[in-house]
Amino acid sequence: MIGQKYLKKYVNTLLDENNFPRFSLFVGPKGSGKKRFLREYFEGIYPEDNKVDSIRKIIDMAYRVSNKTFIIPDADDMSNAAKNALLKVVEECPNDNYFIMTLEDEVNTLGTIRSRAQIFYMDMYFPKDLRDYADAIGIKDEEELKIIADVCTTPGDINILCKQGVKDFYDYTKLVLDNVADVSLANALKIPDKLALKDGDEGYDLRLFLRMFMSLCITNQANARWVEYTSRCLTKMRIKAINKQMLLDTWILSLRGLITI
Secondary structure: OOOOHHHHHHHHHHHHOOOOOOEEEEEOOOOOOHHHHHHHHOOEEOOOOOOHHHHHHHHHHHOOOOOOEEEEOOHHHOOHHHHHHHHHHHOOOHHHOEEEEEEOOHHHOOHHHHHHOEEEEOOOOOHHHHHHHHHHOOOOOHHHHHHHHHHOOOHHHHHHHHHHOHHHHHHHHHHHHHHOOOOOHHHHOOHHHHEEOOOOOOOEEHHHHHHHHHHHHHHOOOOHHHHHHHHHHHHHOOOOOOOHHHHHHHHHHHHOOOOOO
């Protein structure tokens, strides 16, 4: 695993001192390596999924076993019922057990959980880290490497961009930049048709599309408000439950000067 030098040092210190928290959150953007990091340190018990029944099962198990680590990945997607079920173990984990959740953004869990847990933030990746990772997976094309440097902030971003085709992704985003204000409104509102609005959907990754669009705006000295609107759109996407179709439609209308996002 590349990077995470400071987080590794901190976690190692806590483990060496037998002071690792009983309830913790590992927070970092998609692709930052949260689950991979935990696999290097902990042999965990995982729920079948993040639905309330599965969460209740591992909580019940925690009252029957001891000295185990329960890991709940991708906890941004948990329902409120599942989050509320966790409150039973937030105050004090039973039988010397540990509970760990991974989140893309801490806003996607309950304030009570945040206030009771110790939060570990994934280290930011430096440009050299990402360049080394790109080299390690065999990316040699300088044009592709420049696009990756402009858009990607995690190794996972690089994997997604390469899987979807770096230059194809770039060309589509440039096409949108050049035409979004000029085509008919009906055609402009078809832009999301080629984007993945939900995990598992076909289409270009939405976060990377917006980042690439913002980067192209700056490079091509496009309307400064377009950068502002796109940045706001990315900020709103931190909330997992937000309606992304509505958000994208609002973004498109903002670019065309019809409303303000």
